[in-house]
Amino acid sequence: xxxxxxxxxxxxxxxxxxxxxxxxxxxxxxxxxxxxxxxxxxxxxxxxxxxxxxxxxxxxxxxxxxxxxxxxxxxxxxxxxxxxxxxxxxxxxxxxxxxxxxxxxxxxxxxxxxxxxxxxxxxxxxxxxxxxxxxxxxxxxxxxxxxxxxxxxxxxxxxxxxxxxxxxxxxxxxxxxxxxxxxxxxxxxxxxxxxxxxxxxxxxxxxxxxxxxxxxxxxxxxxxxxxxxxxxxxxxxxxxxxxxxxxxxxxxxxxxxxxxxxxxxxxxxxxxxxxxxxxxxxxxxxxxxxxxxxxxxxxxxxxxxxxxxxxxxxxxxxxxxxxxxxxxxxxxxxxxxxxxxxxxxxxxxxxxxxxxxxxxxxxxxxxxxxxxxxxxxxxxxxxxxxxxxxxxxxxxxxxxxxxxxxxxxxxxxxxxxxxxxxxxxxxxxxxxxxxxxxxxxxxxxxxxxxxxx
Amino acid sequence: xxxxxxxxxxxxxxxxxxxxxxxxxxxxxxxxxxxxxxxxxxxxxxxxxxxxxxxxxxxxxxxxxxxxxxxxxxxxxxxxxxxxxxxxxxxxxxxxxxxxxxxxxxxxxxxxxxxxxxx
Numbered sequence: 334x335x336x337x338x339x340x341x342x343x344x345x346x347x348x349x350x351x352x353x354x355x356x357x358x359x360x361x362x363x364x365x366x367x368x369x370x371x372x373x374x375x376x377x378x379x380x381x382x383x384x385x386x387x388x389x390x391x392x393x394x395x396x397x398x399x400x401x402x403x404x405x406x407x408x409x410x411x412x413x414x415x416x417x418x419x420x421x422x423x424x425x426x427x428x429x430x431x432x433x434x435x436x437x438x439x440x441x442x443x444x445x446x447x448x449x450x451x452x453x454x455x456x457x458x459x460x461x462x463x464x465x466x467x468x469x470x471x472x473x474x475x476x477x478x479x480x481x482x483x484x485x486x487x488x489x490x491x492x493x494x495x496x497x498x499x500x501x502x503x504x505x506x507x508x509x510x511x512x513x514x515x516x517x518x519x520x521x522x523x524x525x526x527x528x529x530x531x532x533x534x535x536x537x538x539x540x541x542x543x544x545x546x547x548x549x550x551x552x553x554x555x556x557x558x559x560x561x562x563x564x565x566x567x568x569x570x571x572x573x574x575x576x577x578x579x580x581x582x583x584x585x586x587x588x589x590x591x592x593x594x595x596x597x598x599x600x601x602x603x604x605x606x607x608x609x610x611x612x613x614x615x616x617x618x619x620x621x622x623x624x625x626x627x628x629x630x631x632x633x634x635x636x637x638x639x640x641x642x643x644x645x646x647x648x649x650x651x652x653x654x655x656x657x658x659x660x661x662x663x664x665x666x667x668x669x670x671x672x673x674x675x676x677x678x679x680x681x682x683x684x685x686x687x688x689x690x691x692x693x694x695x696x697x698x699x700x701x702x703x704x705x706x707x708x709x710x711x712x713x714x715x716x717x718x719x720x721x722x723x724x725x726x727x728x729x730x731x732x733x734x735x736x737x738x739x740x741x742x743x744x745x746x747x748x749x750x751x752x753x754x755x756x757x758x759x760x761x762x763x764x765x766x767x768x769x770x771x772x773x774x775x776x777x778x779x780x781x782x783x784x785x786x
Numbered sequence: 787x788x789x790x791x792x793x794x795x796x797x798x799x800x801x802x803x804x805x806x807x808x809x810x811x812x813x814x815x816x817x818x819x820x821x822x823x824x825x826x827x828x829x830x831x832x833x834x835x836x837x838x839x840x841x842x843x844x845x846x847x848x849x850x851x852x853x854x855x856x857x858x859x860x861x862x863x864x865x866x867x868x869x870x871x872x873x874x875x876x877x878x879x880x881x882x883x884x885x886x887x888x889x890x891x892x893x894x895x896x897x898x899x900x901x902x903x904x905x
Binding site for chain 1: 788789790791792793795796797799800801803804805807808810811812814815816817818823824825826827828829833834836843844846847850851853854857858861864865868869870871872875876879880882883886887890893897902903904
């Protein structure tokens, strides 16, 4: 039968949920401080790398004055923000205005605590996994933290009491929650294969794909989920841009229409620095999640993995870091190549394309997966598979014809309007406003109708 | 419970850093009073008056939030099913198919009533 057989026995040091929660407190503190410092440095040099890379893509030099290759540019920027005036505009809700950046930045850091960096190692004589902690619901925890981060955005916009900030905050939060659904759905395929939500176990499951024996041949299965679940990964790649408000989905910072979005009133001080830091840490969180769920986590890629020492000790930190830099480089590449998309297109894409596609793909994966279960009822399965395919086709044709009909109606309307205009040219003239409209002279003065003076 | 202690440690570190930045910011920067600087930024024109406690906002955003709740709950049901897929087998697959079809009815209704359209 089509049995899945694990190629090699798992290595002794492969952590799972049971390996966590036994560390002494000082080891926990060391690991937490290490992650914290790693993230601070990542934000600094992430900003540097982004500016440098995007400059090169646009035929510029980028920062090259502060330090060699501009390496100290981020430190200079942070110092400058620290010595700027800490401004509280007169209308703002002072408490919420101050606390919003904190709400934005803390969950972003917390989400990193379940990201696996490596296998069990010996740290100062203690055996401990290179991961702060793991939960039976680790991926759900990351999603929860992303949801709490939305509060920071909403409150930042709401407490600013400025039309740009309020609209930017609302837009941004609507976009983030919409893309979060597609993001959550794109994980389901991974859970179907892994059978767990714990990040360390998902990485362990990608150690070896096993072999699939069909017709007497044993076909080795690829071990990274990105190979088997490429549609899930593509959807995730799109949603992680939407979730972190990056180009081409950086609507909140659509400076042509909303100035700075929810951060308009946070004019350059440490509060602004915190917001920026929260956004960058969020980018690193979604990148790290994509590595953990789709790119084999800290495990070495194929040619390196032939070396036995590749997946033991502290080496996996290096593989993880290289993967993180590559995924982050992808973000920058997208930013250099894509224009910003319009808000209604963004929402329509998230709700009308990503979600149905995702659901159809999940049901397809689940049906194929059900064939692998021993002793499954084949007739029932074929019926379900046929139903799923027919359902997808019906959905596709239904909406295709709806769009077709809408296009035809629109063309018909335009034609009628054109004919009307040809008959009576005055019907399509510009609307002329009445001459005695009241003028608006600001908040403090009374409204004066223009007829008086 | 020990699994959650490290998360708290990291949260305390991050919150400590953020609150520290907030508290030192007023002391490191200069203070120069200027009425225009304290107004809400509106590209140089007089700021739009805002009612105390915040203004109104388009209802569209609330509908999006409500729809988000519906689909988020759907995801919460999908996760345990995906994790226990091998144990539930074909029965679980049929049940989930029925559940998704039920949610899709609501989805098609919202789509038809233009709940997913922006202008």
